[in-house]
Amino acid sequence: MLAVVDEQMNEKKEWEPKVLAFCCNWCSYAGADAAGLERRQTPPTIRVIRVMCSGRIDPAFVLMGFLEGADAVLITGCHIGDCHYVDANYKTRNRFEFLKEFVDELGLEPERLRLEWISASEGAIFADMVKEVTENVKKVGPSPFRKSWKK
Amino acid sequence: MGTCYLAWATDEKIRRRAANGGFVTAALVAALENGLLDAVVVVKKEDVYEGIPTVTSAPEVVVESAGSLHAVPVNLTKFVVEFYKDEKNKGKKIGLPVKPCDARGIIEQAKRQQLDINDIYLVGLNCGGTLHPLNLREAAAEVYGIDPDAVVKEEIKAGKLFLTLQSGEERECKIEELEKKGYGRRDSCKMCITKIPTMADLACGNWGVLKGEEATFVEVLTGKGEALLKNALENGYIKVKEASEKSLEVRERIKNAMVKLAEEWWEKLDAVKELTRDERLKFYVETLRLCINCGACRTVCPVCACDDAAKCVSMHDERDDYVISMYNVIRLLHLMDSCIGCGQCEDVCPVDIPLTFIHRRFAERMQRKLNYMPGMNVSEKPPFYEAELQWHDIL
Incomplete structure (x- = not known):
């Protein structure tokens, strides 16, 4: 019986990346919603955090995401001027300019960080972006900051 | 470039005590005695290895502290900020002799509204570098073969470090040779390219003073600097003459040689350059893992202006157990646009993390990309905050 419990609990699953996405309340969160309404397939890798505005996303949040083990972090917001x-x-x-340089210097692959402007009607773009990021991250592998890497 | 002079103190006593010509001391004394300044910040010499920053309005204390202290790598920025935090010191005019990194720190603090730059007269000193006191002690014992405590005077001249003993005996060694043996200037000074304080009010030094002359080479850079010079000159504290073409040329040549040397050092000290991406990450993680979260680097940092509610402290929790702590990550990020490479953080680090080098690695690429040098001009906003100005582009 113990063997069965062990087998059930330790399924040898393929590694799936975890993508952390910050979405602004007015555009990109609605964009993500639109992707769902339009029934577009989005990989289940994404974890959305809604913020009121992309300007609320402190670079420290993004870095904390990486340190917590996110394989990629997406920053999304309204188009410039909107x-x-x-x-x-x-x-x-x-801030993204700073973050990009920081992440590159620290030794994380540039694919792991992305800034995208997505409006409320751009569900297709949102779905495509998540797909693309997931594929790219699968190529570069799990984040070196994953928990298993710790002491 | 400002107007250049060769200046020297008329007072024999000042001239003898000071490093060369005594202009800096004479100008500060003149400003104190004629009411141009309320106080002067000087580093009071304890011995060769120790100096204490002091605020004084007594001209004799200023005269006493004349002469250079190469082995006291103190940065006066935080001291000045603390001085102005006291309510009764608000609006006081102070003057102080500054190395380029002091001046840059003070200007960065002025950008962050910690002090008013118009109150502060920066008498810049050309700086080829400072020495770490512990390092100099070791060098005295190992290279010079003398008792470190017997040294009463040190002097750097023409690329040589002179140590004078109690008995009056003088020993010399080339700085180049010292540095080959692992002694000599601090790492931050080796790679520093701001040798002439063009951001201060006056730039003084002995570069450009020709053989046989005993004077200070002075470049007047701002109105405040001109006021200092004029005040000293009109009240008879100093004598000046116009700098000749030749001395300008000599000064420029020394500066260029120093900057070239600094660039070579940066290449040499850059231990991460050759590493691959993964190795680089490993290096940063393993080096910064030594951190004991004491916060000393933040306390001395001349460009940090946040109080106790700073992000690097409030977002940090030791229980998080991240491979690199939030404290280090946020500090590295926030200094990308404002690190001046003064090396104070490394000096105080109790676990000897090579912080100067790590901060320079992060800051250098960002500052080069933005074509921005922190601490050079009060009117240049730190680029991290500059975005708010740009939205007019679309209107």
């Missing part, structure tokens, strides 16, 4: 809070996504874009 921000609900006038100019906040300019700040996002600026």
Whole structure:
């Protein structure tokens, strides 16, 4: 019986990446919703965190995501000029420049971090992006910050 | 480039005590005595290896502290910030002799509204580098073969480090040779390319002073600098003459040689350059894992202006057990646009993490990409915050 329990609990599953996505309330979260309404297939790898604005995404949140073991982090928001809070996504874009350099210097693959502007009607783009990121991350393998890597 | 002079103190006593010509001391004393400045910040010499920053309004203390202290790599920025935190010191005019990294730190703090740059007269000193006191002690024993405690004076001249003993005996060694043996300047100074403080009000030093002359080479860079010089000159504390073409040329040549040397050092000290991506990550993780979260690097950092609610502290929790702590990650990220490479963090690190080098690795690529050098100009906003200005582009 113990062997059966062990077998049930330790299924040898293929590794699936975990993709953390920050979506802004007004555009990209609605975009993700649209992808669902349009019945587009999205890989189940994505974990969405809704924030009011992409300008709320502190680079520290993204880095924490990586340290917690995310294989990729997506930052999404309204298109430049469409921000609900006038100019906040300019700040996002600026911070992303820093994050990109930081992640590259630290030694994580650039594929693991992505910034994308997605409007409420762009469900197709959202679905495609998740697919693409998942494929790319599968190629580069699990994040070196995965829990198993710890002491 | 500002107007350049050769200046020297009229007071014999100052000239004898000071490193060369005594202009800096004379100008500060003149400003104190004629009410241009309320106080002067000097590093009071304890011995060759120890100096204490002091605020003083007494001219004799300023005279006493004349002369250079190469083995006291203190950065005065945080000291000045603390000075202005006191309510009764608000609005006081102070002057201080600064190395380029002091000046850059003070300018970065002014950008972060910690102090008013118009209150501070920065008398810049050309800087070829400073020495770590412990390192100099070891060098005295190993290379010079003398008792470190018997050294009463050190002096750097023409690429040589002179140590004077109590008996008056003088020993010398080339800095190049010291550095081959692992002694000599601090790592941050070896790779520093800001040798002449062009961001200060005056840039003073002995580069460009020709043989046989006993004077300070002074470049006037701002209105405040001009006020200092004029005040000292009109009240008879100093004498000046216009710098000749030749001295300008000599100064430029020394500076270029130093900058070239610094670039070579950066190549040499860059231990990560050859590594692959995975090895680089491993290096950072294994080096930063030594961190004991004491927070000393944040306390001394001359560009950090956050209080106790800083992100690097409040988002950090030791129980997280991340491979690199949030403290280090956030500090590395936040300093990408503002690290001036002064090396204070490495000096105070109790577990000897090569922080200067790591911070430079992260900051160098960002600053080069943005074509931005922190601490050079008060009106340049740190690029991390600059985005708010750009939305006018679309209107």
